[in-house]
Amino acid sequence: MKDFNLEKRKYILAGAMVSIVLLYVLRLFSLQILSDDYKKNAESNAFLNQIQYPSRGVIYDRNGNLLVYNQPSYDIMVIMREVHDLDTLDFCNSLGIDKEFFISRMKIIKNRNMNPGYSQYTQQLFMDQLSVEESSVFQEKLHNYSGFYLQKRSIRQYATHHAAHVLGDVAEVSKGDMEEDDYYKSGDYIGKLGVERSYEKELRGEKGVQVLLRDAHGLIKGHYMDGQYDKMPVPGKNLTLTLDMELQALGERLMEGKIGSIVAIEPETGEILCMVSAPNYDPSLMVGRKRGKNHLLLSKDEWKPLLNRSIMGQYPPGSTFKTSQALTFLQEGVITPETAYPCYHGFVFRGLRVGCHGHASPLSLVPAIATSCNGYFCWGLYNMLGARQKYGNVQTAMTTWKDYMVSMGFGYKLGVDLPGEKRGMIPNAQFYDKAYKNDWSGLTVISISIGQGEVTLTPLQIANLGATIANRGTFITPHVVKSIEGQELDSLYTTPRRTLVDRQYYDVVVRGMRSAVQGGTCKAANVSWAEICGKTGTAQNRGHDHSVFMGFAPMNNPKIAIAVYVENGGFGATYGVPIGTLMMEQYLNGKLSAASEAQANSFQQRRISYGSGSR
């Protein structure tokens, strides 16, 4: 007897079984093929990527003196599971910490919200960046503290107290750094300022990795695939800076108690010989565990010592700017070297008056530069911007003028290999159209011809102007790194750039600057050991005038171009010229004469009283 109703049930059962197996296959498909999460999860589960930190490149000055190197430091690590019978008091004493710190630190480590990677089986960071001295007592007693380990890291050490702004510093990466570049992982170090930042990629090297297999208890079971995926760390490249540390040190000495900047450039190469920004600080303040506290202090200082004024300070260049005007007018044919303009204690025209000091009148270009005649350059700009036949309108004339300025490296970042460079300000026609609602003329903007008004430059741009004149019309983008170990310098720092002005006109301006030293505003620079060319500036501002000097030496075959900017220092001749001269002497002669040494000491002592206002 066969019950066909029951016969059917075998199909129901078989159907149910087939569907369940198909359901499982679908589930396998979604787990294994559709979803990537489980794969990633598995890797973080089983692989421990032990990072091998490379040594960071060291930094030398141009003469091969070591400036920045690495020193071993220790991180104290703890494996919670292995901690037992700890004499807390003794432990705290040997580290110089108090019990509260110990308790709170242990609490933070165990808190998975604050320490997401916590496992009682793996090493956790208890304290970081202890110097050898700080950790020496602890190291001796380490065997008493089961579960605690010392892990070697390295921190930056400075063999110099100078050039903090150029050298910069390193610190732990921020969240932003990690988002920008996924090379960085929490706890890594990164250059924060100076060349440490701009040459971060060269200095840091490449991290290595050991892919270790870790079981569910966090115990290491050996290298994955016998180390096939391991990578050795690549050490960072060493840098040689263009800085001459003796010159830098003298500059910093001379600028003590003042606010301002000194930038010296080797004209032929664009190498920055010194870059002083005052006030400054000792770079070794920014090392290790004290960095945080010191950084905060410095950032709160109202003199803003963290600011690198050489490239971030945007100042009116004052009369040093007149050289650039002379070059422009000559090239554009507005004047010839023989053209003379009158100056009756200034530029007086249609009710406008730009004052000037007493000197012969009328006068031609060379004496105008030597005496820094305001009238002469006002007339020059007035005539250029007013040359309707040549330019059609004032806007075109202004645009032409602006192009000259830009070709000399103004108005845009020069491209120095340091972070945070500012571009300064060179106004253009659109700027004035907007500011004066299209109703303006040469007279409206006349003060830009003497480096006042809307024009601002960074001290680096002023120094570069000096280097350009020294080179008679070309410059190489100024830079602070002379060579990178095993790597070519960026072509930007080896390729000359030409301005729009011909060499012959530069010769005229050089004569003017030489004459300023011989019998003009820079008489203090008239020394026996070199033919210095210079130009002072006395930049007006709301407070006391800024003292500026721009110059180079020797006149033929120049070796150094320099800009000195002393805020509220008064006349250019007061601070700028003597400081600039001392710097040139140091660099060209390798030392200061006894008289100069005395003068340097007196400048070191001199203080300018600055108000308490924020700057």
Added chain:
Amino acid sequence: MVVDRDSSLLKSIDWFTILLYILLLAGGWISVCGASYDFGAIDLLSFDSRSGKQLLWIACSCGLGFVLLMLEERLYETLTNVVYVAMMVLLIVTIVIAPDTKGSHSWLILGPVSLQPAEFAKFATALCVARYMNSYGFNIQRWKNFATAVGLVVLPMFLIIAQRETGSALVYTSFFLMFYREGMPGSILFSGISAVLYFVIGLRYQNDFFLHDSTPIGRFCVLLMILVFSVGMIKNYCNNSKLFWQLLGFGLGATVLAVMFAQWSIPFDITFIQLGIVVIVIGSLCYWGLRERMQHYFFIALFAFVSLGFHYSTDYVMSNVMEPHQRTRINVLLGIEEDLAGAGYNVNQSKIAIGSGGIWGKGFLNGTQTKLKYVPEQDTDFIFCTVGEEEGFVGASTVLFLFLTLILRLLVLAERQPTKFGRVYGYSVLSIFFFHVFINVGMVLGLTPVIGIPLPFFSYGGSSLWGFTILLFIFLRIDAERGKLK
């Protein structure tokens, strides 16, 4: 004669099943190697290692299979009762004398060998039930006969529960698939499945609310299921489509109105309305039962009533009947608790291990998750992880299809049995295999509760391997005799 018998035996044995058996054994051994292999220890054949031992168990079971094929088929039928009784006694003895291993008392330790009698009770039970159901005059429709058959199954089940091996005990529920094939009313199976659905859905969503946080989703769904199932039965069993449409329209309409009212007017717990609807359905079923004098209405009313009772007592069952670790397992499986370091750890890690396998897997002995002991019980209950991780989607689905082929092949064999004895036994065997695969793989994939039962031929261990081998080869021996009795 002997030669004759042997040659006819060789011809009548189902070699296809034996091929599947060998393939599964081979796959199983490879997986045990992968799961127990530790870095450094390369000697897979050493008897000190799990893989070496497993090879020994495999050799033993092949010998065992051969012996079972050589024995007279009649022997199985005659010895059935003796074997069943002996096994039950052994199970009782085990409860008393077995030492405590991880909370269970199911292992008999005889010198160097440990045996788990529960694994061998399966074939004894299957044989005994098959023989009983083969007896003259047995009719599954008869209440007493059916109860006796169920009793034969439930006895070892309780004994194994007493050994604290709930998982192994649950395997015996697979006999109901066989009962179903043999004519047990489908409504019993349907009720069982309904109960599982009420339980799972009711618990999973008991703390999720909708309609402005007024109504628990779990209860809403369960009551809706009770309504639909009950009303659906009216159409199926009572042939009263007018009443079916009336009650369905009324029930769903009232539910929709209540949902709309709670959603846009005054939020309130509409499960009370649903409860009212089900009560009205029960009432009208009783009315029609009295009017038409038809038992079916009362049975459906009873179904709805018991369903309500079951659902409303689930909380009680969970907190008073279940053991804490089972409660946690169920909660984790249902996604109520998310304790990745605790009970959810196993399932999560096994999903990670399988998921990391990709299409082709990481290759033999190259799995990292299973080997680094992230997956618990990696070579026993969670062995399928190793398959998934090392052999990937392709390997894991191949294994699943091998099992499916084996089960379907057994189904074909069972259906061709000339005796009820052979068919019942065959269905018991395939149901047991199916249940093991269903629960074990489902657990590893995170689809069924974590119930610790082995994957046939794959999980490490002699007892389970021999248990499955005995189950299978006795059936093959019975099958080989099919021609003689025609």
